[in-house]
Each structure stands twice: as structure tokens, then as C-alpha cells.
Amino acid sequence: MLEALKTTLINVIYPPRCLACAEPTDAPGGLCPGCWRETHFIHGTTCAKCGTPLIGEEAGPADLCEGCQRHPPAWDRGRAAVLYRGAARKVILGLKHGDRLDMVKPLAGWMATAGRPLLAETDLIAPVPLHWRRLLRRRYNQSAELARRLAALSGKPAVVDLLTRRRFTTPQEGMNRETRLRNQAGAFLVTPRRVEAVRGKAVLLIDDVLTSGATLSACADTLRAPGAARVDVLVLARVAFED
Template structure:
């Protein structure tokens, strides 16, 4: 799925690409999923950034670091029409987020504005969410959230600037609010950078009466990137 070499199963990685793909393992921040130094204990493990500015969701995880082969795979899914990558990626995400899954939880992707969706033709986060629902047996509501206005590209902006851009940009689809009342929600995105987009989605879900909110990304940008 990365270099085109033959593998033993469909949608697999050859040994070389597997070794070059930065899967996240070991001790991670329980809020954002970034790897941290040390071993887990009975206390909640968090990175310095999440201790300083706690995210609004309950817990978060990611399957990969956004670097090397992982970055290439994410970009192929996002911009290269490699929609078939969503299925194996969802398997990796299910493994990375196994501690977040709850009975009766609803899965929802980060939404695209309709104009961007029209140009791209698909929402990569929605593809991941659908496949994750099939992988876990949990309900997936692809249009649970809507982006009310088109926001500029967030690359290069600080966390504060990203938050300002996204303020009031995301809301619950008026016909989907009943899916949220009193339920746990798993928000799905392809890449988590500052977490501003997922924070905006979290606040929209909380305002609509959701219970606990968890986030799961395919890839996590390193804090010093």
C-alpha cells in the first residue's frame, strides 16, 4: 500500500515500509496521544502542553506520527485519491484507540465545508470514520457535524490563531442532534496538529448534550514540529 511491492495480504506493508512507518507505541499522553518519556503508572499520563492547556475532550489517541512513510500515506489518502487506504488505516486506529472505545458510542468525523468537499470529492476523515465503525461495530454518523463557514488553511498558524479561526465554525447537524443526547462520542480526524479543530468539534458536541468526548487521529504531528 506504500511502495507497490508484493505483500502476503491485501492492503499490507512490506517489511521495509513497515520499519519506516512511525507507529506510536509505548507510553503516550492520555489527552492527545503523543509519545512521552517514562512508563505508565496508576496516575494519568499527560504531556507538558496538555498539563498547561488541557484539551476539552476526555482522552485522545493517534496511530502514527506524522512523519516519513506515515506522512506519505496520509497525503495519499487526503489528496491522492487513495481512498482504499482508509480500511487498513482504520484497523491501525482501532488498535491505537482500543482504550477509548465504549459500548453505545457514536463515531463522528471532523467535517469539511461543502465547497471544499465539492472540490476534493470526499472527506478523508469520514472514510476513516466509516471504516472504523465497521471495524469496531459502533455507530458512525458521517454528517453529525457540519462546518458552517469555510475557514482558511491552518498550516503555519499558532494554536491560538487556529482556535480564533475555528470559533463558531462547526456545529451539530440539526437533524442529527438526537444521536448525541447522553452518548459518548468518538471524534475522528486524519491528522491532529494543535487540536484546535477537534476542540471546536468537542465543544459543539458538548453544547448539544453529549456525554464523554474522545478523539482519535490517524496521525499526530510532533509537538516540536
């Protein structure tokens, strides 16, 4: 009762606002009707590797999108909560660059819904790491914060320092796939004191946005080297191919 009263008082003093546009909403951590219509939650049949929606009556749960057929990613299975466009893009940019850590709880909820089968079958949850220089400037790793919340929701352990980014990489916006792959080559290592934790385990990699898959593939290859049994990925948003 006290907790409910506290929540009610907070909502009276600070009325809930839309995650994307700050319009009033009925409950904290939600979207207003306009932003809800702009947000493409991914459901139905999707690519088994990257989570892209598949269209067509013949598409099955083990099918791959055209991109993953041409360039198979290094991980085993993948899911995404939303497409990276419209209001979802605004929300993710706010989380990533706007110090909006209040978004972690609802956004991790979106991911938990999309990635329920992967969470159920994983041993470890691990975020894509930031280089220490970028972490110092940004002050937090949004993927690590999402991983921690997903661990709380699933009961599976999050090992936020499982991977280390040992080389500072150029931001990849505007790069083609080949350049992205070169940019990420050799950028990661399994943190030495965590090597034994990886061997024989199923690892679920967490990131905010999946574009070409170069970063996540580099992480997956790094985890397989010391003997990870399986590497799956769960991301908040997937960039659609037509984008």
C-alpha cells in the same frame, strides 16, 4: 473458497504494493520493509489526551504531555495510531489528496488497534466534517470514510453528518496555535436533526491528523453544548511536538 480464489486471482493480476512507495509487498494494504522501518506506530504509555508517546519510567496511563498540560484540549481522552512523519506522512497525504480510498481499510485497522478502549466505550462515531466547498473539490471526506470503516470494525454506529462545518476556514498549515483557534472558532454546529442523538451520549470524534488540536477542540465544544456526556478523539496520526 470462492472468495479466497477471487482474492488470489486479484493478487496475481494486480500484485500487492506498499501503501507508501508502491514497492511489492507480501499482502495488500501493507508496507514494504523500508517504509515499515520509517513508520512510528504509537504504543506503550501515551498522553491520556492526545496520544503522544510519553518517555520515562514514571509516566503513567493518566499522565499528560507538556502541551496538554499547558493548553488542555476540550475533549476527554485521545489516541493516535502513528506519528505524522516518514512513510506514514506519505500514506496520509495519499489518502487525503491522492484519491487513495483503497487505503481506508488498512489505515482504519491501525486506528482500531490504537483506539480499542475508546471504541469499546463510545455510543457514536463521528468524523470531523469538511465544508461543502472543500468536499466538492476533494469529492470525499477522508475522516468520514475512516469513521465508516471503524463503525464496521467495532459494531458502533457512525453518524457522518453529526456535525456540520458552517463556515469555510483557511487551511491551517503554518499557523500558530492561537491563529488556529481563531480560525476554527464558530466553524461547527451539530446538525439540527441530530441534536437529540447527541444528548447524553459518548461521542468518538475521528480525524486524520492531530496537530494543535484546535479543530477537534472546536468540535468537542460544539458537541458538549447540546449535552454530549463525553467526547473522545481517535486520529490516524499525531504530529510530534518536536516536529
